[in-house]
Amino acid sequence: MVSRVRIKDQWNEQRIFSQRTLGAMLVIGVLVLALLARLSYLQVVRHDYYVELSQGNRVRLDPIPASRGLIMDRNGNVLANNEPAYQLELIREQVPDLDDTLKRLGALGLIDPEEIEDTRRVIFSRRSFDSVPVRLRLTDDEIGRFAVHRYEFPGVDLATRQTRHYPYGELAVHALGYVSAISEQDLERIDRASYAGTTLIGKLGVESAFEPQLHGHNGFRQILVNAQGRSVQRQGAYAPVLHSQPPTAGDDLVLSIDLATQQAAENGLGDHRGAVVAIDPNNGDVLALASMPGFDPSEFARGISRSEYAALSDNEDKPLLNRALRGTYPSGSTIKPVIALAALTYHLVDPAKPEFCGGVFHLPGSSLLFREGKTGRHGWLDLTHAIAKSCDVYFYGLASTVGAERIAAFMAPFGYGELTGIDISGEKPGLLPSPEWKKHAFKRPQDQVWFPGETVNFGVGQGYLLVTPLQLAHVASVIAGRGKSFRPRLVTGVRDLRGQISPIAPVADPPIQGVSAADWDIAINGMMGAATYGTAAAISKGATYQIAGKTGTAQVFTVSRSERLTQKVAERLKDHAWFIAFAPAEAPRIAVAVLVENGGFGASAAAPIARKVMDAYLLRQNTPNAETAIPESEAAD
């Protein structure tokens, strides 16, 4: 039985075997085709996609920060540039004994021994081949000390990074602003990609307003990394071509600031708290913008410590406050030329008709008395003399004749109560009061009424009116330009990498309408009078050019109206001193506003500073500055 089956088997087996072999070869063919299809899909169809993935795998971008643009004054003096700062960095895997190394660095005074634990934690939070900063802001002395001992510290080295430097220190800090570490808020408004590798960003002033121009474009370097993220030059025989793109440095800025004029302004203020703004009425160039006291902007770029910052912000002299843009004060008598122009324009005054000043003004229909200021009684004077001698009684009357609504309407085009539109941010608008304003500004109905007495005070620049030094400098330039003025500006041109300066055209403000040439003459004559025989006569002593000016005294402490301020008040309660001026009066090239906080009387505290500023600008340069912007300002007219 067994052998019978066997004999049949041989033939049958052969058949089965051949069939199955054929079947197997068929299956193999199908499987190979499937595999080839899959490989073709991966390697041909999706090739580009996987190339991109493999690039992303191995190539990292290492940013190269662009060098920040320089800031120069109008004559090319460099006010802000870049300098290397030194820091100590450590690569863990190259340090033989980390604890010992940190201890010895501490012993050398290069790191704070109390911070060793924190430093250790930071080092271990990074990868072993990362270079970790362990100490920032090395002084020259510390650099020298480390250099001598460098051989004892394998894996520790000095690293440099570019930081902002201000060659003139505190000079014009409130115009320039400063740079500091990029904050969370900054991150929201910048393009993060273009700031990769950048550590500092402009804060305040020109540094902030012109951040896009100054920053430039960061470059990058492709670096090869392996699967652990370690940067490698090459791996065995594998060394691909890597690309890099050099950074494009930021553009340089040409400011309207004149170094000598700025220095005169700051030296003039000296230890006083106050501000000076000087503007070229022909194009709006800000020649000087000073706010004292100031601070050293380099501290912020280096990385200001908490205690240093607290010292600045808690200082009662408020060095961080930009008084020129953000300090708001009553205008005091500097308003008088404008009040005069308002009365003249509305034909409500006969400029030649003398009025009598007996030292006291009786408000008609009221029992209120308004007293003359410190200058006593003036007797008979016309409008020109009333401006020159700053007669309060005359202007009390004039203001109540014109009325608060018309005064406010007339003053608005001069820029009172509005931002001047200067090309840096942070400016405050001040306040131009009016009966209409009062209705909205107060909650209680009894406060919403405009009293006739408030109109009287308005006439001498007291009460609700608030102005900034920048605004008053702009007002002075409006008068100097007889109604024509330009938007104040700090940056006049941008210099690109090739040294080509693209000028920024000045922007003309809408001119004052309806004021006749004769009316401008009367107001300007009054201001010239103030600077020659009036309240500020002293400042013209020895001047080779004609000055037109106006003093002002802003009350800090409102004393009872019927009471003379006789008692000695604390220094901080003394009046703020104002002086506005422009010169030469016949063809003005500079308009100035000076504010000295608690300076007392404008003529004695503020006017001499204005004279120094004007001297610095006018006497040194006999011809108008050869800025390319000037011809264009004429075209803009």
Place this chain on the structure above:
Amino acid sequence: MEDSGYARTRRTLFSSARLLSVLNLDGPLLVGLSLLAIYGLAILYSASGQSIDTVVRTVMRLALGTAAMLALTHASPNFLRRISPWLYLLGVVLLVVVEVTGVIGKGAQRWLNLGLFKFQPSEIMKLAVPMLAAWYLHDRPLPPDWRSLLVLAVIIFLPAGLVAMQPDLGTAALIVASGALLVLMAGLSMRIVFALVLAGAGAGVLGWHFLHDYQRARVLTFLNTQTDPLGAGYHIIQSQIALGSGGVFGKGWMNGSQAQLEFLPERSTDFIFAVVGEEFGLVGLVGLMALYLFIVARSVWLATQTNDTYSRLLALCLALTFFVYVFINAGMVSGLLPVVGVPLPLVSYGGTSVVTLLAGSGVLMGLYSHRKLIGT
């Protein structure tokens, strides 16, 4: 001159052919294997990060495998058939020993340290299972009846189960595959095949509960690569990036960024197929596949020339198993199959598989060269 040159060439060819036949070697298969080994060494040098040491060790393994091959070509089918049960028994005993020492050593244990080199007993089973199955079927009627199938199932699943417990799912699957292929070649009814496939699917669902977590993760990862891009999916993603970025012509020898910068895991062992694809492109892979197909085709042809049941079944099984290895590895690297630890034959670094594969080829050549000595 020309004449003597021609004569010399002829003489050389003739004498090499005689040498081959004395050694019971098959020329074409030997050439195919040699080309594959050389290609493999070149790739391995690049994939190992230019490690001469790795190449030298692989050459030593190739030498050991060649020695095994040369020895086995002289074994007659009768001799092989007689030792089949004993080899199988030895393999099972070693597997149990490994399992016991593994329990003692707490952890996966696949190796037997023989002092001189480490040895994986599961590799023996790759040969011993088809040998015993062929031995069992040699004097039984084909196609096998139900009782025979039951015995064959025990022969296959006993060692496969032991290997799976190590746990080495990949090798276990290969052992099952080689046994199953043999039964298939023996004429297993296709109706039973379909029934088994269905039953297998059912068992798979059940078996899911017995898989280790990492094995389940591998299957899941295969089904959806993106679920765990830094864990189990990392292998597949990186190997596909390597293949895809290689394109048609590749990035050049030792220029594959995925391999050279170590983004590709297990680049010189299980995933070396991706290195070929990255550095030599589709062209390199087609060349590699052509070599493999040539070897498989030649092996199948050799198998068809044998004329007894044992030889035919064993030889065909060895040839097809070789292809299964290639396909599982290539399928796994290219994302067609789940990640199982199956090396690419003769190219992947390490393990005993080089020796086993060359030994298998020796068996195959021996079966072919002894075919006329068999009487029925």
